[in-house]
Amino acid sequence: MADVVVDPGVPPEDAQLLRESRRVLIKMRHGWVPEPRRSASGLRARRIASLGGVAFFGLLMGVGFLGRGLGLLLLVLLGIPLMIVLFIRNDLAEEDDEQDYEREVYEQLRWYEGRYVLPDDVDESSARILGRAQRAIAAVTGSRVNAEGLLDDVRNAVMLPAQEWEIARLLAKLSALRTKHRETVSQGLTPEVEAVAEPLARALDSSEDAVLARVEALERYAANVADAERAYLAQHQIEELRGRLHQYEELVAETGADGFAVPELERLAEDADRLEQALRRSVSSAQEAFRHLDP
Template identity: 50%
Template sequence: MLIEHGKGGEPVHRVVVDPEVPREVADLLRHNGPLLSRFRTGRVPRGDGGSRVPGALAGVLGGFTALAPAGLAVLGAPVMVVLPVLATLIALSLLILAVVYIARKPSPVDSVERVLYRHSREWQGRFLVLEDFDHVARRLLGRVQRAIDFIVKSRINALGMLDSVRNSVMLPAEEWEIARLLTKLSALRARHRNLTRGGRSPEVAAAMAPLERALAATEAAVTARVEALERYAGHVAAAERAFLAQGQIEILRTHLPEYEQLVAEAGASTFSLPEIGYLSDDADMLQRALRESVRSAHEAFRHLDG
């Protein structure tokens, strides 16, 4: 699975994004989980507000530059004195503006951060980060993402032996739906724990019992969806093994004449030539196994697709 590791080796899952979010935005969100988590805590990137400082400073310096010569003229200063003072003030203003601009100019990282922040505000509620899941939910989400990643990255999927088009649509939708349910479960479990933190009377326990059963039933249903994904991935893995083995056997078959010639030249009568011929039988068996594995994967997909 595409995971990173946080402090203490805790797995940090990739951000889960609603399939309806535009692809470019979704990719940006998925690859910036830590930043999105910090935004949740109230962090705001440096915005464009800093750009108003040079403008205000330019106004002040510009006004001073315009008024200074007038003041000198009022005081009776000659033109030969006013012009150098004016030139000096203009040069000083330009120098200060240049320094402020360079100091306030955003770095590329800051630019990405601001773009990400704007997208996180625009698409709020359409993506889920690590903090949206409790420990149990994170484990289930990890299983979902491992299964999906294996299916999508498999060679038989890339070769079109699976329904790669439907995989590209259905699997992200399934990941989103399971993740969405897991966040709701996480929130309800947290609320449940808070209600019972100070202990509970028999009456409260009786009232909460149906709610606990509802939580358990929902978790079981979500787990069943995760297991269905894992079964699909398991069939894909079997087909992948058969595909790899078939390729290896085919390579061996191309070299079969060399082995037969070597045995004939050496007069190795104790070696039975038909044993080499079993390679063909093995190849046929693996071909049947591959077809069966792919068929099973398709059946598992249809079951998953509901």
């Protein structure tokens, strides 16, 4: 599945940030809250002060040795601590930048809990079902017939993300409840509790079947779009051949191959007409399949 599935109702800029912030979202899901900015800055100052102390100690040691004529040793003793300070200071700056970024992401996205689904939110079975839905949606939105407006591209742009979100949301809810159910029954059940647990397990299976029916409807729509795509491509190839028809006719006339080639050339026009009709039929079938996706 995609890294993060987002409720289409989330503003586009925030939705994009959600999709790009999976690592932070996972931390937030586990209860992470960033340190206040003042605390983080104080910690950084203390670290740098400590490292400065190391450098200063190195300087004092070097001065002591200088009195004995060991200037080179001074350079080593002073230079190494200073290099360590510089390197670690850069690392701390990068660390602070990362913390600042995560803090900003947290402040923007903490209001959207419940409006996105992470990969960890769905179990293995649900992940497979969601993957099927996403592949079907990608096949439709990436098709030429959709790009050319032969389908209802406006409704596709609205309905398909809504379908993906609803499927992901339901599968996440199903996965969470199914995990808890399995944890309970794995402890062993008395006959009385088992009599209750079995119908509840069937309810979970029925819910999965209902979501799967939505996905299968999407796949039927994608299959109809694929038929339309093939007809659309074939029609354009025939039109390209028809555009060069006079060149073929001229060639066969010059070579004396009329009796062999002319019947084949004449079929181009008939094939183009048939493909145009097939395209109209497959687009109509796709639109009919799309209507079944309406809530």
